Amino acid sequence: MKSRLNRALVLLALWLAVLVTAIGVTNQTRFTADMSAFLPAAPTDAQRLLVEQLQQGGISRTFLLAIEGGTPESRGVASDRLKTWLREDPAFATVQNGGREDLERARRHLFAHRYLLSPVVDRAHFSTEGLSATIGDSIERLNSPLGDMMAELFPRDPTGAMLALLDDKQGDGPARCCGVWSSADGERTLLIAQAAASGSDTDALSSASARIHATFQSIRATMPHDLTLTVAGSPAFAIAARDTIKAEVTWFSAASLLLVTLVLLAAYRSIRVLLAGLLPVGSGVLVGIAAVSLGFDQVHGITIGFGTALMGEAIDYSIYFFVQSRQTGDTDAGHRNWARHYWPTIRLGLMTSLIGFAALLFSGFPGLMQIGVYAMTGLTTAALVTRYILPILGERLPRADIAGLGHCLAAPLRSMRRLRTPALLAGGIAVVIVALGGNELWRGTLSGLVPIDPALEAADARLRDDLGSASPRYLIVVNARDPEMALQQAERLTPILDRLVDQGALAGYHSPTDVLPSKATQESRQAALPRPAELRRRLETATAALPVSADRLEGFVEDVADQRTAETMDLASLKGTPLWLAVASQLPSDGQDSQLAMITLREQAQEDGLDINAIRQAIAPVASATLIDMLGEANRLYAHYLETTLTVALMGAGAIVLLLFAVHRSPRRTLRTLLPIGLAVVLVLAGHSLAGGGLTLLHLIGLLLTVAVGSNYALFFQPRDRSRVMDARTLASLTLATTTTVGAFGVLALSSVPVLQAIGTVVAPGALSAYLLAAIFAREPDAEDSQATEADS
Amino acid sequence: MRHHRSFGYFFGCWLTLLSVQPFAALAAGAPSLDDLADALAKRGASSAEYQQTRYLDMLDKPLESRGVLRYRPPDYLVQKQTEPHRQTLILDGNMLILRADGRERRLDLADHPAGSAIATSLRGILNGQIDALQEDYDIVFQNLSDAQWGLKLLPRTDALAQQIVVRGRLEGEVATVERVTIKHTNGSVNVMKITHPADSR
Numbered sequence: 001m002k003s004r005l006n007r008a009l010v011l012l013a014l015w016l017a018v019l020v021t022a023i024g025v026t027n028q029t030r031f032t033a034d035m036s037a038f039l040p041a042a043p044t045d046a047q048r049l050l051v052e053q054l055q056q057g058g059i060s061r062t063f064l065l066a067i068e069g070g071t072p073e074s075r076g077v078a079s080d081r082l083k084t085w086l087r088e089d090p091a092f093a094t095v096q097n098g099g100r101e102d103l104e105r106a107r108r109h110l111f112a113h114r115y116l117l118s119p120v121v122d123r124a125h126f127s128t129e130g131l132s133a134t135i136g137d138s139i140e141r142l143n144s145p146l147g148d149m150m151a152e153l154f155p156r157d158p159t160g161a162m163l164a165l166l167d168d169k170q171g172d173g174p175a176r177c178c179g180v181w182s183s184a185d186g187e188r189t190l191l192i193a194q195a196a197a198s199g200s201d202t203d204a205l206s207s208a209s210a211r212i213h214a215t216f217q218s219i220r221a222t223m224p225h226d227l228t229l230t231v232a233g234s235p236a237f238a239i240a241a242r243d244t245i246k247a248e249v250t251w252f253s254a255a256s257l258l259l260v261t262l263v264l265l266a267a268y269r270s271i272r273v274l275l276a277g278l279l280p281v282g283s284g285v286l287v288g289i290a291a292v293s294l295g296f297d298q299v300h301g302i303t304i305g306f307g308t309a310l311m312g313e314a315i316d317y318s319i320y321f322f323v324q325s326r327q328t329g330d331t332d333a334g335h336r337n338w339a340r341h342y343w344p345t346i347r348l349g350l351m352t353s354l355i356g357f358a359a360l361l362f363s364g365f366p367g368l369m370q371i372g373v374y375a376m377t378g379l380t381t382a383a384l385v386t387r388y389i390l391p392i393l394g395e396r397l398p399r400a401d402i403a404g405l406g407h408c409l410a411a412p413l414r415s416m417r418r419l420r421t422p423a424l425l426a427g428g429i430a431v432v433i434v435a436l437g438g439n440e441l442w443r444g445t446l447s448g449l450v451p452i453d454p455a456l457e458a459a460d461a462r463l464r465d466d467l468g469s470a471s472p473r474y475l476i477v478v479n480a481r482d483p484e485m486a487l488q489q490a491e492r493l494t495p496i497l498d499r500l501v502d503q504g505a506l507a508g509y510h511s512p513t514d515v516l517p518s519k520a521t522q523e524s525r526q527a528a529l530p531r532p533a534e535l536r537r538r539l540e541t542a543t544a545a546l547p548v549s550a551d552r553l554e555g556f557v558e559d560v561a562d563q564r565t566a567e568t569m570d571l572a573s574l575k576g577t578p579l580w581l582a583v584a585s586q587l588p589s590d591g592q593d594s595q596l597a598m599i600t601l602r603e604q605a606q607e608d609g610l611d612i613n614a615i616r617q618a619i620a621p622v623a624s625a626t627l628i629d630m631l632g633e634a635n636r637l638y639a640h641y642l643e644t645t646l647t648v649a650l651m652g653a654g655a656i657v658l659l660l661f662a663v664h665r666s667p668r669r670t671l672r673t674l675l676p677i678g679l680a681v682v683l684v685l686a687g688h689s690l691a692g693g694g695l696t697l698l699h700l701i702g703l704l705l706t707v708a709v710g711s712n713y714a715l716f717f718q719p720r721d722r723s724r725v726m727d728a729r730t731l732a733s734l735t736l737a738t739t740t741t742v743g744a745f746g747v748l749a750l751s752s753v754p755v756l757q758a759i760g761t762v763v764a765p766g767a768l769s770a771y772l773l774a775a776i777f778a779r780e781p782d783a784e785d786s787q788a789t790e791a792d793s
Numbered sequence: 794m795r796h797h798r799s800f801g802y803f804f805g806c807w808l809t810l811l812s813v814q815p816f817a818a819l820a821a822g823a824p825s826l827d828d829l830a831d832a833l834a835k836r837g838a839s840s841a842e843y844q845q846t847r848y849l850d851m852l853d854k855p856l857e858s859r860g861v862l863r864y865r866p867p868d869y870l871v872q873k874q875t876e877p878h879r880q881t882l883i884l885d886g887n888m889l890i891l892r893a894d895g896r897e898r899r900l901d902l903a904d905h906p907a908g909s910a911i912a913t914s915l916r917g918i919l920n921g922q923i924d925a926l927q928e929d930y931d932i933v934f935q936n937l938s939d940a941q942w943g944l945k946l947l948p949r950t951d952a953l954a955q956q957i958v959v960r961g962r963l964e965g966e967v968a969t970v971e972r973v974t975i976k977h978t979n980g981s982v983n984v985m986k987i988t989h990p991a992d993s994r
Contacts, residue, residue, distance in 0.1 A: 139852065142856060144858075144878060144891075145880055145881070146882060146891050147847065148983070151851075151979070154851060176901035177901065179901075547853040547854045548851060
């Protein structure tokens with residue numbers, strides 16, 4: 001007795017110590033709601049870049065803004081004011097609205113550096129023949145309908161370097177109205193605001209978004225017209241998704257919890273038992289969070305929300321314990337009896353669950369890996385607490401006997417055995433449906449992992465269209481040690497890409513070197529510029545046959561002399577012009593020893609994607625260059641993970657079969673245990689196939705959970721010990737467990753968050769089918785009366 | 794991106810278009826500026842050939858070009874140059890579009906406030922709304938001898954051109970513009986001569 005007491009004290013002390021530690025760790029934990037945790041961790045460089053760009057790249061922190069309503073003038077004024085005010089806000093790195101003075105600043109920058117920027121500048125361009133030809137061309141341009149505009153530039157830029165620069169490199173950009181960017185129809189003025197925070201810092205983005213709205217409100221108050229603001233862009237999606245997830249995780253978890261509590265309260269009819277029953281789950285949650293927190297940088301909100309639902313199975317454990325251990329009048333004996341006869345079944349169920357959840361660890365999605373770690377540690381903890389702590393605490397707990405429920409259900413469930421043939425038949429049909437569904441069943445794209453508000457999506461597409469900044473699908477990325485090397489590598493690609501454009505393989509491209517050539521190139525262009533005296537001499541000869549005399553071009557000589565000895569440009573020198581935003585976002589750096597330069601490619605309008613292989617081949621001479629098809633890469637990446645997870649899931653299933661076989665030591669019994677689970681999985685798949693398919697990785701995870709939960713039911717319906725056929729209390733506890741599981745996950749099925757919804761729509765019907773099928777295929781009792789005998793003992 | 798200030802020139806060119814249509818209102822007696830405005834307000838779509846000579850300060854000899862001008866009320870104007878190079882310039886509302894060498898360049902007048910002021914004003918002439926014109930220009934209306942009339946526009950603000958002179962002819966019920974001269978502040982002078990197809994007289 002004393003040793004037992006000691007043992008109990010040691011166990012309690014150990015449990016409390018673990019809990020205190022877990023609470024300590026949890027307190028230090030950083031929680032996040034960044035949905036990119038549910039983007040796959042990427043193995044290849046290209047994929048890593050893709051995920052990084054999605055997480056932190058310029059796009060991920062760039063808001064697209066539109067102002068509508070009022071008059072064109074008021075929209076223009078509001079756009080300018082919003083820009084001015086937001087620029088003073090440190091939350092924003094840059095704000096652009098295509099305003100006149102910004103464009104003017106950019107133009108001045110380009111003009112002041114035209115001989116360092118223009119690809120036409122070389123020795124030939126400044127030779128006597130070159131000057132003669134280009135000045136002749138410029139004079140012809142003076143005679144075009146816009147000739148008088150050209151005339152402004154001519155004295156300082158008689159060779160047309162500025163025009164070549166503008167024509168070659170500047171796209172048309174967004175439409176304009178009222179002096180700022182606008183939609184093509186002029187109904188909306190447009191702005192771009194890039195937050196200073198990282199794209200994965202959703203909190204900071206959210207506060208930046210709030211600043212935009214607040215600033216606009218105060219501007220609107222000063223305007224005579226009623227204007228409205230639309231905020232879109234990647235951060236808007238991230239914020240909306242985060243908010244939806246936060247709200248839904250909270251509400252649906254609360255609803256699940258409430259439902260489970262009510263069911264348990266109805267069953268136990270004792271608040272103390274109910275609370276004691278929550279101890280395994282509570283311990284599991286704490287230890288789970290602590291484990292995730294130790295293994296990962298931060299714990300995702302979804303991990304917790306999802307875990308609450310997951311704990312449906314952990315609640316089952318305490319249900320089994322409280323209901324099943326009440327087999328005899330003597331609590332102590334009841335506990336021992338439970339530990340001897342029921343714990344092994346639960347332990348086996350736990351092991352199958354752990355195998356199922358282990359598949360999550362291989363999914364490659366950090367978010368799902370977290371859930372895997374969380375589920376495995378949480379469930380193990382809950383099971384251990386049920387096994388070792390509840391018996392100690394449980395001695396004093398009163399509890400309701402729900403054997404009555406079991407008795408009531410015994411007859412109908414027994415009669416369900418007649419449904420074996422129909423059940424098998426249904427299973428067969430389901431297999432056919434799934435087989436015919438084929439590829440339709442699984443969705444091969446990454447989309448649909450995150451909740452997306454269709455209205456926001458439409459607004460975003462509209463603004464991107466207006467801005468002419470469709471998210472680039474094709475990128476060439478070069479990787480180098482420093483910005484200069486990256487720019488030089490990018491420049492090596494320029495002639496190759498020009499050739500591809502000429503051949504019609506590309507519609508165009510946009511390289512950071514358009515606006516910021518490498519220092520080496522700038523210096524070589526400077527070296528091609530003749531000294532003033534020499535230039536004057538050449539001009540004299542070059543203009544001999546032209547209707548212009550060299551002494552009228554003194555401004556040109558001055559500018560060439562200035563730029564010949566000017567400081568070369570770097571990224572910092574672009575600050576304050578709209579050029580900076582474009583170039584900086586194309587030169588992402590990890591801040592250490594890796595510098596990327598990204599060149600975006602434009603495909604021909606009517607074509608369905610680029611000829612990837614031809615372009616890969618063309619750029620092969622530049623070793624550090626990689627062509628990335630962002631869309632294709634994302635889909636391939638996702639397909640890869642789906643495949644991996646399917647494989648791992650199948651291996652998990654295999655491991656479960658082996659485990660059951662090892663325990664049962666009978667192929668027949670193993671098959672009997674597996675049959676209800678397998679049928680449940682097939683039925684759920686068939687149901688989804690009929691409902692249109694589109695299953696994602698998340699549904700697969702749901703299936704794993706179904707297998708984990710269902711295996712418990714099947715095991716209880718196929719007791720180990722042939723003499724101990726299913727008794728009323730076990731039946732009652734299983735029914736209760738099923739009710740809580742189906743209830744909790746059924747609620748999740750109503751969520752609009754794909755992660756939650758997917759799991760809900762798979763686990764709720766899956767668990768219910770597993771339960772019913774386990775009953776249908778339950779083992780026949782040896783004697784007709786054995787059940788009654790068991791129940792009354 | 795590009796920013797230029799010499800808008801006066803091509804609006805001047807287009808101004809000539811207003812002359813292409815019959816000025817019925819001018820038929821009775823010596824026409825006044827109001828008569829001209831009334832006539833302009835009733836104009837329909839029109840078309841004429843032009844020949845242009847540019848005297849540029851920085852060049853030793855003038856540049857010659859020719860083509861076709863078209864106007865459609867209220868604010869659509871096309872200058873289609875056929876020589877020496879095929880190029881088309883279109884003013885459509887507030888957008889200025891140049892089509893040349895298979896390429897299209899667009900400018901928003903709003904980015905060029907001064908140019909926009911002129912465009913609004915000249916559009917005022919084409920629409921017959923001379924009031925708008927008088928905010929930006931001092932206007933001298935002249936009845937010259939031999940059925941000729943003239944319109945001298947002297948910019949009041951931020952001079953884009955020193956002077957725009959429009960000359961036209963009034964014969965019976967038909968008024969035409971025959972010449973537009975723009976003197977730029979930088980000393981350049983554009984002279985556009987308009988030839989009216991026989992059927993539009």
